[in-house]
Amino acid sequence: MDPAIEKFLRFWDTYREMHGTCQSRENNAQYTQETERALRRAACCPGADPRGFPARHLHAGPVAMPSVTVRVEWEMGHRLPNHNGRCYNLHGHHYIADVTVEGPIKTVPGQPDEGIVVDFSEIKALLRGQVALLDHKFLLSALDPLLPQLMILPGVVAVPYIPTAENIALTLLWVTPQVKRVRLYETPTSYAEVER
Secondary structure: OOOOHHHHOOOOOHHHHHOOOOOOHOOOOOOHHHHHHHHHHHHOOOOOHHHHOOOHHHOOOOOOOOOOEEEEEEEEOOOOOOOOOHHOOEEEEEEEEEEEOOOOOOOOOOOOOOOOOHHHHHHHHHHHHHHHHOEEEEEEEEOOHHHHHHOOOOOOOOOOOOOOHHHHHHHHOOOOOOOOEEEEEEEOOEEEEEEE
């Protein structure tokens, strides 16, 4: 067998064993000679695509934990009751959140999620409920002195925190344990970022 292919296969076995997704190729009934032939073609032909991976991406060595990011957007107002600047006033923003999920790439052959960390649609579905609670709403701290007067208006939501970009990003971070990082843009040039 070609040494480059052997090196990659050792790396792939190690990766799969580290993440507990399946047994090594020697013990895996799903591993076939066709897989080995596809890898050999990829190593010989730089443009080849063995099961979705271009040959230039087939390397052995340490790999960072893969991640995927979904962007959600909504309109929302808020007020910072203790702020010394303009954010003390009632105002709103077009929020953009980049929500990143991190995890091992699924490697069980033949499964619908083979080759991915998590399906984008799964992340979007989890975020859809949270964003629905925020979209076209007006967030006020439960301790805001204006809350009693404004609570009678439709769309006003009392929250147990000061509704800063940092605190709103934290609420998105805890949507699911898989979320690793949230970057929340309050304006096109300013964002808050929280990470586990």
